[in-house]
Amino acid sequence: MKFNRIRFNKRSVMFTWFTSYISVLLVPIIISGILYAASWHVVESEVNRANTNALKQMELAIDNSLGGIERLSLEISLNKQVNAFINTSLPLSDNDYYDLVTISNDLRVYQTANEFIEQIYLYYKNSDTVISTRNRTDGRQLFQMLDGQTLRGYDAWKSFLDARYVQTYMPVTMKENDNSYKAVLFAKSVSLANRDQPGAVLLFVMKDTKLLANLPPSEATSVALLDKENRLVASSGLEQRPQFLTYDKFTGENGLFYGDVAGEQVAVSYTTSARTGWKYMSMIPAERFDDKMRYMKRLVYASILLSLLLGGVVTFLFLRKNYNPINLLIRSFSMKAGISFAEGTNEYGFLQDALNNTFAEKEQVDRRLHQHRDAIRSHFLQGLLKGNLEQDIPVHESLSAHDIRLSSDHFAVLLFHIDHFGKFQDDVTVDPQKVKLMQFILMNVVEEVIGSQHRGYVTEIDDMQACIFNFGMGQDPEDLRQVAEQVKLFLLDHFHVHLTVSISGIHTELFGIAGAYQEALSAMAYRLVIGGGAIIRYDELPSSEAAHQAGNYYYPLHVEQQLINFVKTGDYEKSSSIIEQIIETNASNAVLSVPLGKCLMFDLASTMLKTMNEIGSQSNKASFIEQFHPVERLFGCETMKEMKGEILSILEQVCQSIQAERKQDYSPLGELVISFVKANYAEDNLNISMIGEKFGITPSYLSKQFKAQTGDALLDFISRTRLEEAKKLLSEQSLSIMEIARKVGYADINTFNRTFKKFEGITPGKYKELK
Structure with missing residues (x-):
């Protein structure tokens, strides 16, 4: 077998060795590539870090300004003149026009206090009146001044303003006096004590140029801001929006992304605002990296070429030297063992196949005998x-x-x-x-x-x-x-x-x-x-038709409200009794399906989470979930009986925790206030100010101390004390609802009905019918 006849045979060991040596040659080439990639990464990281720092500064400045506007919106919502005009309806009287002038002057003062604001509009739903710092208009004229990216006609704009609660940012194009400019509109509803009344919406207009006022000047850098609805809030240095500039592509809080702008590749550094969720992006041409990497690239190419030349010579010499012994071994084995070696066969494979034939036959027999x-x-x-x-x-x-x-x-x-x-x-x-x-x-x-x-x-x-x-x-x-x-x-x-x-x-x-x-x-x-x-x-x-007719499980709103009230007070005996009654009522239902059974148990767990949310902060709720793992424990149950045991166990721990906190924080002040409320609940002028005068302390301090010591808001405690007595009177069936309302301290029956439904989940009349 001659060397020059087998060196091109792909199955020969010669080819395997050649591949191995070439692989060794690839090591310095790979190292050079790694060094080049690492250098590129360092340069890229430095440029990205500089851009990210600039974006963070701009983000901080914009978020601070937006936070100031949101605080200003709260201050305007508390303005007495602003709130007094909410109930005004058309046609407007002379006094109403005077109030409009007063509100407009107040808005002008608020605008002057914040240079970030271009204009303030106040829209009243009841009278379809829009007040600005300069004039008065209506909702349709305000719509004509806007060209929002999400507006789809006046009806959509009207529905947006008439929503129960509005708090959002949107990019718009303002048109005033034949002049137009791009801006950002912040809309926020004026909070109302009575949610059923039509309210008002505050609209703050900010020029996009002011958003980017803190951007460091740079001729090659472009900046863009995207909101969560993938709308371009503001931009600088962009003639048109690139196709890659979409919110979903920029995952994570910050990072680096490459895209194409007008046929030129750019590196996009971005960060995310924790306040608004906006994406702040800075784009610079990718060739800036190439300028800094050209010298390194030439060194890498030179090292690769040198490695190939020297390595190729060494590989050829060692291949020829190392192949001679295996060539002699194959020739000797072929002559002495009488086994012919066909050219084109792998030398190691030839030896291995001869030895493995016997083992393969033995394994085949064993496999047939030991099949399972x-x-x-x-x-x-x-x-x-x-x-x-x-x-x-x-x-x-x-x-x-x-x-x-x-x-x-x-x-x-x-x-x-x-x-x-x-x-x-x-x-x-x-x-x-x-x-x-x-x-x-x-x-x-x-x-x-x-x-x-x-x-x-x-x-x-x-x-x-x-x-x-x-x-x-x-x-x-x-x-x-x-x-x-x-x-x-x-x-x-x-x-x-x-x-x-x-x-x-x-x-x-x-x-x-x-x-x-x-x-x-x-x-x-x-x-x-x-x-x-x-x-x-x-x-x-149960048949699917019967389950469909049943429709739902038994867990009415007033029963849930009673359960919440008992849990708030830490009364495990009464709250556990309600849970057992609910489960027993549903378990006896012959058409209760498996999905409804699961929904019922998770609904009960949800009630406890809702109660924890009402009696404490979000941190207390998170601590409760982390400590007791209610969802995981319910998922681990296989039957409703097991779920019931887990829910009662969690309920007992929650009630014990509430009682322990109240015993620790309880003081004579809370006890005195409770006694006073129970003795004077029938007084229609019973409120926090009256109780504060009684005990010689300010209403705000009294409310704060009562909440800290008892875990309950003082107004809620007064309402529940009155409602407990009202429920007793309603059970007697002898007095009218108006008489009962007056006996428990409510001069206005509407207030009595609203408070009763809030705490009991049903109206007094419905409660009286059930009793």
Whole structure:
């Protein structure tokens, strides 16, 4: 075998060595590339860091200004003149016009106080009046001055202004006196004590040039601001918006992105405002990086060329030297062993194939002898259950190959779920080996109980044991129940194992087994509602029509409000009694479905989260979730009974925590105020100011101390004290609602009705009917 005849053979060891040596040559080339990439990254990081710092400064300045505007909006909302004009309706009187002038003057003062604001508009919904610092107009004329990117006609603009609560930014183009300029509009609703009244909307107009006033001057840098709705809020140095400039492409709080602007590649540094969610972007030409990397690029190319030249010579010499011994070995082995070596064959492969032939034959025999017949049979049964039959092999051949003999073409499926492993379970854990042993015992017990009259084939699927029940003589559904009861009783008596068994309907043909398995799964899912340890037949489940007619579970609003009130006071006994009553009422409902059962339990957990949110701050709520993990604990439950236990456990811990905090913070002042309120609740002038005068302290201090000591707002406590007495009077059925309202301190029956519904969830009249 000559060297010049094999050096181009791809299967030869010569080619393998050549590839290996070339791979070694690639090491310095790769290192050079890594150094180049690292240098590029350093330059890129420095430029990006400088751009990001500039963007952060601009972001801080803009966010501070926007924060000042939001604070100013709150100050305007508290203005008495602004709030007094909300209820004014058309036509306007002389006094109304005087109020308009006063409000306009006030707006002018607010505008002067913040140089960031170009104009302020105040829109009153009730009278369709728009007041600015200069004049008065209406909603349609204001719309004509705007050209917002999201406005879709006057009706959409009117719907936007008439929304119950508005607080948003949007880019617009203002048109005033034949002049137009790009601006940002901040709209915020004026807060009202009565949410049912039509309110007002404050609109602040800011020029986009003022947004970018803090940007450092640069001829090559372009700047753009995008909001969450992918609208271009402001820009500098951009003739038109690039296609890549979309909000979704800039993931994360900050980073670097490459795009194309007018055929020129640019590097885009961006950061995200924590206040508004806006993306602040700075774009510079990518060639700035190339200018700094050209010298490094020339060095890298030179090192790569030198490595290829020197390495190629060394590779050729060592290939020739190292191939001679293996060439002599192959020639000697071919002559002495009588095995011919065909040219084009790999030398190492030739030797390895000769040695592996014997081992391969031995392994093939061992593989045939040690095939797991049971595992293959179990796989076939799982395919029957899931409807996955091999199309290339006839079914009768597969049945014969797996020793499955059928008595008829009628089938059903039984699913066995092990609720408790009994003697096989130590504390709360079960040894995996014992699990397999228990599954093996269950499989044999099921097949033994079915007996010779019928046939059963059991396999493990989805952590359950599934039995394909093949009927023999007759198709009596009671035979299925008898098998389930006998298996449950046997395992309970001998091993203390608790089972839940689900039974499907009867189906025909092999292809019906998959449908029977789905029915058994549906029946097993109903275990969530009725609990473990039962025999659940698919035919006995609530029909979908009955569940649809039932529509929902029992958890009315007034019951939820009572539960919230009891939890707020830390009364575990009453709140747990309500929860048990709710669950018992729904569990007795014959058409309660599995999804509704889950919704009910998560609704109860949601009520506790809502209560924690009302009695404390967001940090307290986060601490509650982190400490008790209510959602994870409910997801870990398999039945409503387990969910009920988890909810009551969480409820007890919450009530204990509330009671402990109140005992720790409670003081004589809170006790004195409580006693005074209970003795004088019938006085219609009972309020925080009156109580403050009684105890010689300011109303604000009194309210703050009462909240800190009792965990309850003083006004809410006064209302609840009055409502407790009102509920007693409503139960007597002798007095009218007006008389009851006056007896508990409400001179206005509308106020009484509104307060009663807020705390009890229903009106006094409805409450009286229920009693």
